Amino acid sequence: MxxxxxxxxxxxxxxxxxxxxxxxxxxxxxxxxxxxxxxxSKTVITLMPRAEDIALDFALPVENAEVTKNPPSDTRFDGIFLTTTVSGEETSTDVTELDDFSEKATGTVKIINRYSKSQPLVATTRLLSDEGALYRTAGTVTVPSGGEVTVDIIADQPGASQIVGPTHFTIVALWAGIQDQIYAESSVPTSQTGRRSTVATGADIRSAQDDLLRDLKVKAADELARDASLLYPHLDFFQDILQTDVISETADVSPDDQVTAFTTSAEIRVTALVTSRERLESRVLEMLQVALPENMKLAGDQSPTFDFHLENVDPLAQTGTLAGTASAKMVLTLNHPTLERKNVLNLDAQQVRTYFGNFPEIAAVDVHFSPFWIRRTPSLIDHVEIILAQPKISQ
Incomplete structure (x- = not known):
């Protein structure tokens, strides 16, 4: 052992x-x-931001610095105003067709006598329909006792309002005590013989004047475009930004005149802007950038849309205002409080999606864990990366 x-x-x-x-x-x-x-361990969270609309209404003073002699300023924009006056006339056949029922309505009635004596009735005897239309007999008749006589009638007043259907007529001149015994009846409606006519209504005249003004504006724009290309070939002519002042417009008819054609005439003054389109749109884009809410930016490589028009232009002084609206899409930036990484530490994928799903600025969320067996975001901020994808902007 x-x-x-x-x-x-x-x-x-x-x-x-x-x-x-x-x-x-x-x-x-x-x-x-x-x-x-x-x-x-690392988590990459890719967010697809939801593009939101932003629109800026602006009024940008414009002047020709060579004329005003004012020094350059951030509050003004340099441009040149060209103006021309044009006049012309056009004949229009766009008139309104009418059925003219100005004639008096006519018809036929039976005068019925249930009284004990015959009743003579002279021509133009008044017959009042139950509807209130007044007619007169066309001839003299005598209605025997217990008999009836047919007679033509004509309305006392012209117009379609006097037409009545089969109805009962009271003979106005008779004593009221026998009006229920001697009376008239019609079996068919009264009628009018109409004629067709054409008139220039107020709307017809206004439409023709608008057509003339539009044609004169095109003519003036063509003249100004030629002048701009000759005088300022290095600048852009804004054919879609015109100020039109109507000097005069007339028509050789009054509303509702019966005519088959009429002539309108007008004289207008048209003013256009000549400047650099690139510099102008860049300037307005800068204004739009300044107007963006905090932690927001313009989305992608979009081209904002611009709607310009001129106001208060003085061609002689070469001053005016370019007003309008600039519209674009905006998305949030990585500096947005919503995207702080500390808010998504130690969360699983569904919790991450739920968190970002609470914000309307986020359209979609993708979560990628590394290594592959990791199922939660790290507890360290530096190991979480948030990426903003580029949204697709439809122009």
Whole structure:
């Protein structure tokens, strides 16, 4: 037994150190895992921002610096105003067709006598219909007692309002006590003989004048475009930005005159702007950038839309105002409080999507964990990356 003691002790020692070794190895593995996790774990969150509309109404003073002699200013824009006066006349056949029922309505009635005596009725005897239309007999008749006589009638007043259907007529001149015994009846409606006519209504005249003004404006714009190309070939002529002042406009008819054609005439003064389109749009774009809400930017490589018009132009002084609206799409920037990384630490993918889904500025969310077995965002801010994708903007 004494001979085996060293071997037994050696075995116990080996087992003791083996436990220590495996404990150390286990601790090392855990430590390395933590080191690897904190060193290589990363989450990339890609956000698709939702583009929102922004519109800026502006009024930009414009002047010809060579004329005004004013020094350059950030509050004014340099431009040149060209003006021309044109006149002309046009004949229009766009008139309104009418059925003229100005004639008096006519018809035929039976005069019925249920009285004990015959009743003579002279021509133009008044007959009042139950509808209130007054007619007169066309001839003299005598209606025998217990009999009836047919007679033509004509309305007392012209117009379609006097037409009545089959109805009962009271003979106005008779004593009221026998009006229910001697009366007239019609079996068919009265009628008018109409004729077709054409008139120039107020709307017809206004439409013709508008057509003439539009044609004169095109003529003036063509003249100004030629002048601009000769005088200022290095600048842009804004054919879509014109100020039109009507000097006079007349028509040779009055509203509702019966005509088949009529003539309108007008004289207008048209003013146009000549300047650099690139510099102008760049200037308005700068104004739009300034108007953006905090932590917002213009979306993508879009081309904002501009709607310009001239106001208060004085061609002689070469001053005026370019007013209008600039419209574009905007999205949030990475500086937006919504996108702070501390808000999405130690969350799983669904929690990340839920968080960003609470904000209308975000259209879609994609979450990518690394390494692949990681299922939550890191607890360290530096290991979370948020990327804003480029939204597609339809022009």
């Amino acid at each position: 004494e001979w085996n003691m060293p071997s037994l002790q050696k075995s116990k020692i080996e087992k003791h150190y083996a436990k220590i070794l495996w404990t150390f190895i286990g601790f090392t593995v855990v430590l390395v895992s933590f080191i690897l996790y904190f060193s290589f």
